[in-house]
Amino acid sequence: MADIDGTMAAEPALDLTPETGLRHLWRALADIADGCRMWRLGCTLGWLDIKLRYRGSILGPLWLTVSTAVMVAAIGSVYGALFHMELHHYLPFLSISLVLWGYVSGIAGDGCQVFTRAAGLIQAARIPFTVHAIRSVVRNALVLAHNLAVIIVVFAVFRLMPAHLLAEIPVLALWAIDSLALSLALGVLGTRFRDIPPIIGSLLQIAFFVTPIMWEPGLIFAGRQYMLLNPFYPLFEILRGPLMGEVPRLSIWIAAGGYSVVLWVVTLLLFSRLRSRLAYWV
Amino acid sequence: MAGIDVRDLRIAFPLYHGNARSLKKRLGRAISGRLEHDARDRVVVRALNGLSFSLRPGERLGLIGRNGAGKTTLLRALAGIYEPVEGRVTVRGRVGALLDTNLGMIGDLTGRENIRLRCLFTGMAANALAQVERDVQEFAELGAFLDLPIRTYSSGMQVRLAFGLATATRPQILLMDEWFMAGDAAFMGRAKARLEGLVSGAEILVISTHQPEILATWCTRVLWMDQGHIRMDGPPDAVLPAYLGLEKAGT
Numbered sequence: 001m002a003d004i005d006g007t008m009a010a011e012p013a014l015d016l017t018p019e020t021g022l023r024h025l026w027r028a029l030a031d032i033a034d035g036c037r038m039w040r041l042g043c044t045l046g047w048l049d050i051k052l053r054y055r056g057s058i059l060g061p062l063w064l065t066v067s068t069a070v071m072v073a074a075i076g077s078v079y080g081a082l083f084h085m086e087l088h089h090y091l092p093f094l095s096i097s098l099v100l101w102g103y104v105s106g107i108a109g110d111g112c113q114v115f116t117r118a119a120g121l122i123q124a125a126r127i128p129f130t131v132h133a134i135r136s137v138v139r140n141a142l143v144l145a146h147n148l149a150v151i152i153v154v155f156a157v158f159r160l161m162p163a164h165l166l167a168e169i170p171v172l173a174l175w176a177i178d179s180l181a182l183s184l185a186l187g188v189l190g191t192r193f194r195d196i197p198p199i200i201g202s203l204l205q206i207a208f209f210v211t212p213i214m215w216e217p218g219l220i221f222a223g224r225q226y227m228l229l230n231p232f233y234p235l236f237e238i239l240r241g242p243l244m245g246e247v248p249r250l251s252i253w254i255a256a257g258g259y260s261v262v263l264w265v266v267t268l269l270l271f272s273r274l275r276s277r278l279a280y281w282v
Numbered sequence: 283m284a285g286i287d288v289r290d291l292r293i294a295f296p297l298y299h300g301n302a303r304s305l306k307k308r309l310g311r312a313i314s315g316r317l318e319h320d321a322r323d324r325v326v327v328r329a330l331n332g333l334s335f336s337l338r339p340g341e342r343l344g345l346i347g348r349n350g351a352g353k354t355t356l357l358r359a360l361a362g363i364y365e366p367v368e369g370r371v372t373v374r375g376r377v378g379a380l381l382d383t384n385l386g387m388i389g390d391l392t393g394r395e396n397i398r399l400r401c402l403f404t405g406m407a408a409n410a411l412a413q414v415e416r417d418v419q420e421f422a423e424l425g426a427f428l429d430l431p432i433r434t435y436s437s438g439m440q441v442r443l444a445f446g447l448a449t450a451t452r453p454q455i456l457l458m459d460e461w462f463m464a465g466d467a468a469f470m471g472r473a474k475a476r477l478e479g480l481v482s483g484a485e486i487l488v489i490s491t492h493q494p495e496i497l498a499t500w501c502t503r504v505l506w507m508d509q510g511h512i513r514m515d516g517p518p519d520a521v522l523p524a525y526l527g528l529e530k531a532g533t
Contacts, residue, residue, distance in 0.1 A: 014362045014373040041402040048399075052390050124382035126362035127403060276365040279358075280295055 014126075019276055028272035032184075035130020042131045046138025064146040072098055072150055079214055088158045090216075095154040096240050097213040099147040104232070105204050106140040111183040112190030112197040119282040129271075129278055133183035137176065164242035171239050178235070178260050181267040188270045191281045207232055228252070231259040284375030284454040284486050286337040286360060292368035293355055294326040329355040331510035332369070337486050344501035344518065345490040346525055351507040353490035357381055357457045360488060375486070378453025380445065389433035393424055393443055396432055400447050414450045421446040421476065442469055449476055456480060460491040474500070494522050 019027060035042065054060040075098070076091045083090070111133075115122065118132045155162060190196040211232040212220075220227065227233050234248075234255035241248040330352045337343055345353040358364045359371055361379040386403055387396045397418055401411050419428055422442040424435075432440060449456070456477075477487065477500070491497060497504055497518050504521040506514040514521050 012374075012376060014371070014377070016362060016365045016371045018366055018368060038402070038405060041405075044399065044402055048388065048391070052388070055390060120382065121386045123358065123363060124386050125379050125403065126377075279363050279365070 024272040024275075025268065028268060028275050031128045031271075031275060032130045035128035035134060038128060038131055039134060041127075042134030043138050045131070045135040047142065049135070049139045050142050061142075061146050064143050065149050068099060068102065068147045069150045069153070072154065075214060083215065083219070085216075088160075091154050092151075092158060092160055093216060093240070093244060094214065095151045096243055097236065099144065099151055100236060100239060101208060101211075101213050102147060103140055103144040105208075106143060107137065107179045107182055108186060108200055108204055109197070110136045110140060111186035112200055114183050114187035115191045115278055115282055122279055122282050129187075129275060130180075130184065133180055133187055136183045136187075137179045140179070141176075162243045163245035164247065167242040167247075168239065171242070174256070174260060175235070175239065178263055181260075181263045184271050185263070185267040188274045188278065191278055192274060211236060228255045231255075231263075234259065284339050285372075286374075286455065286486060286488075287372040288336070288360075288369070289334050289371075290369035291330055291333040291356075291359060291366055291371060292328070293330040293352075293359055293364055294328045294367050297325040297327060328510055330359065333510075333512060334369075335505065335512070335515065337488070339486060341503055342487040342501045343489070344497035344504045345488065345507060346492070346494070346497060346504055346521070347507035347513070350509070352510045353507055354381070354459055356507070357459060357488060357490055360455075361457050373455065375454035376452075377455045377457065378448050378451055380448045380456065380458040382459075387432055387440075387444070390431050392430055393422075393428040393432055393435075396443070397447060401451075404451050406451065414447075417450045418443065418446040421450070421472070438469065445473055445476075449480060452480070453485070455486045456488070458487070458489045460489070460493070494526060498522060 050061055054063065057063065059066065072091070072095045076087065076094050079085070079094070080087050080090050114132045114136045115129065118135075121127070121132070122129075186196065186200065190200075207230070211230055212227075213236070217227065217233070217237070228251065234252045237248045237252045238256045241252075333356065345356060347353055355364065357379070358381060359366065360373060361377055361381065362371075362373065363379075363381075386400070388399065391399065394415065397415050398411065401414060406414070422428075422439070422445075424439060424443065427435060427439060432443065435443070480487070487500070489496070489500065501518055504514075504516065504518045504525075505512055506521050506525050514524060
């Protein structure tokens with residue numbers, strides 16, 4: 001960041017005036033770029049969040065893995081029996097879905113509070129607001145990494161190999177930048193309107209049931225064409241499908257890309273309009 | 283050249299008390315078609331009201347005034363934390379801000395880990411870290427405590443660590459709130475020596491305090507603030523007697 005970077009040769013300057021027109025957008029983009037340049041800070045803070053949360057606990061962050069494993073086993077046996085599913089297909093599907101959903105609800109839930117929780121840091125020095133969003137993404141990605149063990153064990157138990165692993169790399173990149181956008185957008189909204197966290201909480205609950213997480217998309221016959229209206233569906237499909245050995249059809253890829261673009265446009269509008277006010281609100 | 287230029291700076295805090303901050307009210311207004319009144323309905327607290335001044339290298343500015351005069355807000359505005367609602371703030375030079383007692387430090391981390399974290403905050407190069415660590419260790423005189431979590435520190439030790447850290451990065455402009463006066467007498471002596479070193483390198487200091495003797499010895503210029511305005515601006519021996527005289531008359 002230019003104004004406090006001690007290593008820069010040129011003298012840093014800070015020139016602040018009320019923003020008008022396009023300056024909103026340039027400042028917001030500069031904040032995102034500066035924040036990404038300080039990725040080491042964001043990563044360290046996210047990592048410390050996990051490390052300090054589990055300090056003094058015997059299993060430590062493995063508790064994350066254990067609780068996910070218990071949930072997959074419990075839901076898998078109950079719903080597998082209810083839906084008359086074959087476990088060697090249903091459990092791998094369910095483990096991926098639940099782990100990914102845990103990540104999404106973590107990003108959305110923490111997202112509402114990325115700035116309000118960092119009030120002390122925000123009022124102590126000028127650092128890019130994006131750093132706080134990166135911190136939340138890193139923290140949730142670390143939780144996700146711990147939960148991967150559950151998926152690996154399930155795949156191993158049923159002697160399955162995840163197919164198309166290479167296809168996952170660009171998809172993971174898309175998930176990462178979408179997570180950042182969601183954290184920024186919800187963070188800005190949650191700072192200004194303190195009702196946002198409970199609203200997001202109940203929306204997530206609805207999304208959990210209407211998105212194919214516990215049930216497979218193939219189970220639905222009536223209203224199938226409306227499923228693409230749920231933004232979570234294509235984004236889940238492009239990550240889960242290749243792992244399960246099914247390459248999603250083109251419309252799903254397009255929908256996933258389209259929703260990501262919409263998310264970023266909305267985020268940039270919100271963030272550029274409200275960024276300079278965040279310090280006043282936290 | 284380091285420098286600070288403030289023109290017609292206005293800062294106002296919106297007050298969203300009670301449910302005024304909630305979506306309910308917003309939506310209620312939108313539905314009843316009164317959304318256009320929103321900007322005027324908003325209650326704002328004017329913290330800074332049209333401030334103008336400039337600082338050149340070597341100037342040591344003291345901010346004085348009663349509680350609520352806007353001293354901390356002005357420091358935060360100079361640090362770029364509060365962006366102006368009106369007016370302009372131009373700051374040339376690396377800024378070190380000692381505004382918050384904890385400086386973003388985490389109580390469960392050791393002093394050494396916090397030093398590393400602080401270096402990340404300031405975007406410092408990795409090879410400068412070892413030097414900063416040595417410098418802070420020497421100045422803060424924490425001994426073995428440097429490897430203990432900082433929540434085990436006394437408040438004086440925390441202040442020494444924070445002060446050492448904020449001044450180790452050699453900011454060209456140092457913004458300081460008065461909290462760091464919590465140190466003992468020996469610390470104050472060394473803090474002063476360290477600050478003198480920073481300021482003598484043609485840097486700028488802006489310090490907010492209630493203690494006139496600090497201003498008299500450390501500052502070359504005093505800004506007397508009152509309810510977000512500049513009441514008086516001049517050398518300490520001109521402003522301080524006026525301020526103290528009025529304070530006495532007031533009590």
